[in-house]
Amino acid sequence: MRLSYFSFFTHSGAKDDPTDAIIQVEILQLHMDKLTVIRPDSEDVRCLAQLVEYRRKLVQERIDLTNKISTTLKNYYPHVIDWFKEKDTQIFCDFLLRWPYLALAKKARKQTLLDFFNQHNSRYPLVNEKRIKEIKDAEILTDDMAVITPNLLLIECLVLQHKQLMLAITRFDDEIKTLYRQHEDRVIFDSLPGAGPQLAPRLLAAMGSNRDRYSCAAEIQKYAGIAPVTERSGKKEWIHWRYSCTTFLRQTFVEWAGLSVRYSFWAKAYYRQQEAKGKPHNTIIRALAFKWIRILFRCWKTHTPYDESTYLTALKSKGSQLLKFAVGSEL
Template sequence: MSPLLEQPFTAWVGIDWADTKHDICVQAAGDTRRESGCIAHQVAAIDEWANTLHRRFGGPIAVGLELAKGPIVAALQKYDFLVLFPINPATLARYREAFQPSGAKNDPGDAELALDLLLHHPERFGPLRPQSVPMRTLVSLVERRRQLVGDQNRLTNRLCDMLKQYYPQALEWFDDRGTVLFCDFLERWPTLRSVRQSRTAVLERFFHAHHCRSASRISARIESIRSAAALTDDPAIIGPCRLHVLALVAQLRAVLAAIVQFDLEIAAVAHTLPDYALFEDLPGAGACLAPRLLAAFGEQRERFRSADELQKYAGIAPVTERSGKKSWVHWRLQCPKFLRQTFVEWAAQTITRSFWAGAYYRQQRAKGSSHHIAVRALAFKWIRILYRCWQTRTPYNETVYLNALAKRGSPLLGKQGDSVKMGSCSPI
């Protein structure tokens, strides 16, 4: 049963949040009258409003608002007499359209609709229950680190595009461009002319200092540098592009340093959490994806009653729509995008690191599925496995799972099934 039905509240509040102010609608328990108001997004104003509410109604007070995290949520979580109930923005928007098909919208009206949803559909909403400080820290760290990785990719793409304008050879000499090596090279030799003027010994020392030990590869790079022909000699192109490349290199270097710092913080926090042991040795997880998987599951095991709920919440489970004689399946549009990204990115890593995962992926591709569809289908299966491991606090064991597949006669094992039954680990 929903806590909204179990717990008696002294008052009900709907909030429509904004950047500079928040519209509110309040209704006392046992009363039908509603009061509307507005508070500024200032610490003092929020504190005064919350304390006034407490002096007037006592507690607990139910508060409905259309987000689960953000400045206003952080501000209201300080008050133990307020119980926050997140409302999906899409739910509130559809509820508004049901009564205002014209599309009319205003902030005070949305605050009243949030209050309506709490009062008339209490079984649909659960209270916001924050996880422990270390877990919430980890969740924030991995999300922000992934944003920095996105910045790294964008800067690298822009850098490559700029080099193609006047200095394309640099892209041929380095396969991995989002590295300190690439940044140092371009910062020292931002034009073809500058690198061609460098002595061979200087170039060799540079590559050795950056842990490039392959003599043949270094020799091939230097030979390519000596024989390279300029794309253009026009100073009007080279000058501005050179400055732009140096600016992008400085930004990329700062992002790379920040990612390293985030990795250190994530490792320090993740190892303090007892459930980390369930994820750190998963196939393909590693130091980057293991903390993200831990953050995806969290520590509140009652949050998801089944693997099916997690699959739907993460956006991995497909959606089926039926109308008349038509039926079609598509992927879930409304979901936490970072959570779905975590499962999909990790599932892709397991293709070459887990025997059954690779076999399942190839099976899906043979059926005509695209790479992305096949990876999402693999993520769907992995969630069911990890959910059971998470609930029982049992680390995943590939051999145990392969034996279970062999007992069921799974076609994924093929001719390897007999060896698995005998306890062989050769398929792993």
């Protein structure tokens, strides 16, 4: 229970743990009809929920670490950033550990570099030749050891952390995949456009396996923070972002809605329709997530995998303006 709920009792905003505890007891004693008992989900689903959330945090740490590495390289060795477009790879890390500054890389023989690339499954002759040429032609940014030495040490520390972080994410991926494949509802989440191997387990964990927890899609929309909040006072009315929600859950639905635009015909048409109305990207994606939750809730409740053609047929039978817009835009 959030402390802000107690502002009714302490208008000054004073904070006192014993007082808060007494208020909580009073609410439990007198207002149990306003509270809903949440039954814990199955052990597998709860474990999966923790795994996918921890994995997402590790991925964010990897992104932050990659940015730190790029920033450090710009101080003395920016060439590597161009030679390896993908930074979350073993070849990028191993190259930096073996040739941590340009002068050392320029001394390497062509065959040594080719062998290194081949050992890391980079078997693209044109790409490798281009890299080797750029290594030999590159000009040293600085030869000031007061700059190079500290950055060398920092790069070594950061790259070693990066390698361990990538291994950790792989271990999480394996554990998540094992748990997800064992769940009987995975056929539902595998059918969702854009979900893929990363988001499908997150969506399964978000919905859970207890079909009695939610009575309607609106409850999920509110709990996940997708549904906006409407406030009224007299003749005034305003709508704003929902602040009290599970951030990771909202992030899951929003990320899925964003990816669905690439794989779902109606989702792509909806995005273009709203874009034509001048709506910003984030607003469109949140609105799309709102719609997807209703569809997912129906599939989840009825144990039915999602089928795009079935949904498009339903839209057509209702005379949906969305389909008319999609056809018109293609013409």
